[in-house]
Amino acid sequence: MIAKTQALRLLAAATALTAFAAPQAGLAQQEAAAAASADADTGEIVVTARRREESLIDVPISVTAISGDSLARTGAVDITSLQDKTPNMTLQIARGSNSTLIAFIRGIGQQDPVWGFEPGVGLYVDDVYIARPQGAVLDIFDIDRVEVLRGPQGTLYGRNTIGGAIKYVTRRLGHEFEGKFRASYGSYNQRDFIGSVTVPLGEMVSVGGALAYYKRDGYGKNRFTGAEHYNKDVLAGRLSAEFTPNDQLSIRIAGDYTRDNSNPRHGYRLLPNGAAADFLPLGDVYDTRAGVGDDNKVTTKGVSGTIEYALNDTLTLKSITAYRKGKTDTVIDFDGTPGPVLDIPSFYKDHQLTQEFQALLETDMVQGVFGLxxxxxxxxxxxxxxxGNAGLTTLTSGDVDTKSYAAFADVSVKLSERFSVSLGGRYTSDKREGTVYRADYLGLRSPLFGRPTAVPFRVRTDYTNSRTDKKFTPRISASFKPNEDVNLYASWSRGYKSGGFDPRGDAIFTPGTVNGYKPETVTAYEAGMKGAFLDRTLFVNVAGFYSRYRDQQVTTQFVSGTTVVSSVDNVGKSRIYGWELEARAVPDRNFQVQASIGYTDAKFQQFLTLDPVTLTIKDFADQRVFQNTPKYTANVSATLGHDVDGIGRFTFTPALSFRSGYSLFEVPNPVLDQKAYQLVDASIVWTSEDKRFSISGHGRNLFDRKYRVGGYNFPGALTGNSIIGFYGPPRTFTITGEVRF
Known part of the structure; x- marks a missing residue:
């Protein structure tokens, strides 16, 4: 009830601000196309949610679109800042990580980053699917916009967009010389340097690049090793070339590289380690006394080629070819103490090759996309x-190979001036082959991690198996426009996430692990309204949704004997319903308001899994909750601008975001779960009259709230009562200067 009251108060504040802004209507029409302008996000927004450019109002999908300039103006460093601006979404850096992404939309997602598991929210960079969460915490540079698509997007975006999709769209080069350089200094000795340049080589070819270096001391310290903790050391870059010999043909080649040498993140102990209470970390929640070490390195890189050819005014062909690879070497201290109570040295590797062909159809009555x-x-x-307490080590290793084939189509037909329907479907065939090896060793560490003479005394899992999953995921929607600026829509769709093999599967404890787990599916219903009012100075999006979730893949880990075992179950079924409201008032360029509120009610109706006490399958539906799914999320921000002759333009943007309490795992834990909290940010920006220079100041989490974004839960004497938490950033201040040329 407290969380609901807080959310409603925030909505009331947003409504009051919007009401104050609305009567000042009249000046936004001339800026209707300036969604990513340097001054403000005003007027109509164009998105590519259905793989073609459309007004946001016309798209029968719940979409939040935020320009790169808007993110930069508010001091956003990476895409996790979208969580504070998007209803019903959790987007965070994964537990024990610096650059691994966890994403949940409307209760659906995946927080387990181990190889072979795939996310439930798809991430796309320039229409290239990023299959692995490692290295997916993308920094905000050289970016045009980000689109967040809520609800299953399997028809157009594939099998693992069962919760939604995030589209990260980089800037196109164009054919004019331009560049910019940005430098920041802030709290904890933050030093960021970002530069980009576009160089035209004649009238048909342009080349460009962007380079970003992020360096910051830690929010805390490892009180055992002396190393910085929660620090940042990231180098990232992009290169691209665009070739446009005529109005019909466009070719773009792009490459990117990211290297993250930040120290590993270890947790903060929430309970003492039995009698060893002095093992509790000193200082605040960003400190640790982890003894596993401070070595960590994550690298990701990729290259892509996009070719578009317009056969005529009606039909355009498009090809997207991409290759990506990544590697992670890290250590995770599950217990947060100097001793090897529960330590996890690890490495991950991945690579992917993708090819997509599209045919885009555009007529007065029919628009659509067909693809392979x-x-x-x-x-x-x-x-x-x-x-360490048992003097034992369990090595887990293996790989999962995936081949996926799909054919898809989505066609919108305008039946009249006001009524249109959209029909779509995707047929997917996934073949997955998994190899899992798991063995016990006496002593500390296995041959792969520093003890080459170690010999296993027991093999727990050793198999290679394959499975093929096939699924058709349709989508149907209808839109009615009572006038040009209002769209009423309803949709029905199905989403699908492929089955697979548990990389941690323990064949001694759960022999059925060798058969893998089944796909999970969701059937979603949505109805909503998108509209522009008061001479297009007030934009409102409202949506209600209901989903039936089946065969949800849930990972359970617990102590069995002298090791930690894992099982992945298709636990049964659940239902999810809720609503979202987004409002944006743009009466003029000097005063704007944006606000949103989301509500999600998710409940398990069946949760069948192994009872570790009785070793029988039991329905735990009345004892389980959805993880990382607060019931209420809300945010409100306002931008006030003022021009000073001969000096330039000043803007001030305060922002407030709210999240009600949520559980970090399906099993509620009052020690670990996060209570409701609010975050307050503020930014002030000066831009010169010629827009070449700017100076900005950003304060984030101004009231220094401490809030958990992840954790581990391994209670008991053998594992050192290891209940630990990971936390979002503390209060920070940053000043940034930028020059454009």
């Missing part, structure tokens, strides 16, 4: 589970 898709990928890795 192919993915060939592999994810592998290994880790030791070092349990």
């Amino acid at each position: 898709y192919y993915l060939n990928g592999s994810a592998s890795g290994a880790f030791d589970t070092v349990i």
Whole structure:
């Protein structure tokens, strides 16, 4: 009830601000196309949610679109900032990680980053699917916009967009010389340097690149090793070339590279380690006394080629070819103490090749896209589970190879001036081959992690198996426009996430692990309204949704004997319903308001899994909850601008975001779960009259709220009562200067 009251108060504040802004209507019409302008996000927004450019109002999908300039103006460093601006979404850096992404939309997602598991929210960079969460915490540079598509997007975006999709769209080069350089300094000795340039080589070819370096001391320290903790050391870059010999043909080649040498993140102990209470970390929640070490390196890189050819005014052909690979070497201290109570040294590797062909149809009455898709990928890795109290180590290693084929189509037909329907479908065939090896060793560490003479005394899992899953995922929607600026829509769709093999599967404890787990599916219903009012100075989007979720893939880990075992179950069924409201008032360029509120009610109706006490399958539906799914999310921000002759333009943007309490795992834990909290940010920006220079100041989490974004839960004496938490950033201040040329 408290969380609901807080959310409603925030909505009331947003409504009051919007009401104050609305009567000042009249000046936004001339800026209707300036969605990503340097001054403000005003007027109508164009998105590519259905693989073609459309007004946001016309798209019968719940979409939040935020320009790169808007994110930069508010001091956003990476895409996790979208969580504070998007209803019913959780987007965070994964537990024990610096650059691994976890994403949940409307209760559906996946927080387990081990190889072979795939996310439930798809991430796309320039229409290239990013299959692995490692290295997916993308920094905000050289970016045009981000689109967040809520609800299953399997028809157009594939099998693992069962919860939704995030589209990260980089800037196109164009054919004019331009560049910019941005430097920032802030709290914890933050030093960021970002530069980009576009160089035209004649009238048909342009080349460009962007380079970003992020360096920051830690929010805390490892009180055992002395190393920085929660620090940042990231180098990222992109290169691209565009060739446009005529109005019909466009070719773009792009490459990117990211190297993250930030120290590993270890947790903060929430309970003492039995009698060893002095093992609790000193200082605040960003400190640790982890003894596993401070070595961590994550690299990701990729190259893509996009070719578009317009056969005529009606039909355009498009090809997207991409290759990506990544590697992670890290250590995770599950217990947060100097000793090897529960330590996990590990590495991950992955690579993927994707090819997509599209045919885009555009007439006065019919618009659509038809396509073929192919993915060939592999994810592998290994880790030791070092349990010092037992003097034992369990090595887990293996790989999962995936080949995916799909054909899809989505067609919208305008039946009249006001009424249109959209029909779509995707047929997907996934073949997955999994190899899992798991063995016990006496002593600490296995041959893969520093003890070459170690010999296993027991093999727990050793198999190679394959499975093929096939699924058709349709989508139907209808739109009615009572006038040009209002769209009423309803949709029905199905989403699908492929089955697979548990990389941690323990064949001694759960012999059925060798058969893998089944796909999960969702059937979603949505109805909503999108509209522009008051001479297009007030934009409102409202949506209600209901989903039936089946065969949800849930990972359960617990201590069995002298090791930690894992099982992945298709636990049964659940239902999810809720609503979202987004409002944006743009009466003029000097005053704007944006606000949103989301509500999600998710409940398990059946949760069948192994009872570790009785070793029988039991329905735990009345004891389980959805993880990372707050019931309420809300945000409100306002931008006030003022021009000073001869000096330039000043803007001030305060922002407030709210999340009600949520559980970090399906099993509620009052020690670990996060209570409701609010975050307050503020930014002030000066831009010169010629828009070449700017200076901005950003304060984030101004009231220094401490809030958990992840955790581990391994209670008991053998594992050192290891209940630990990971936290979002503290209060920070940053000043940034930028020059454009």
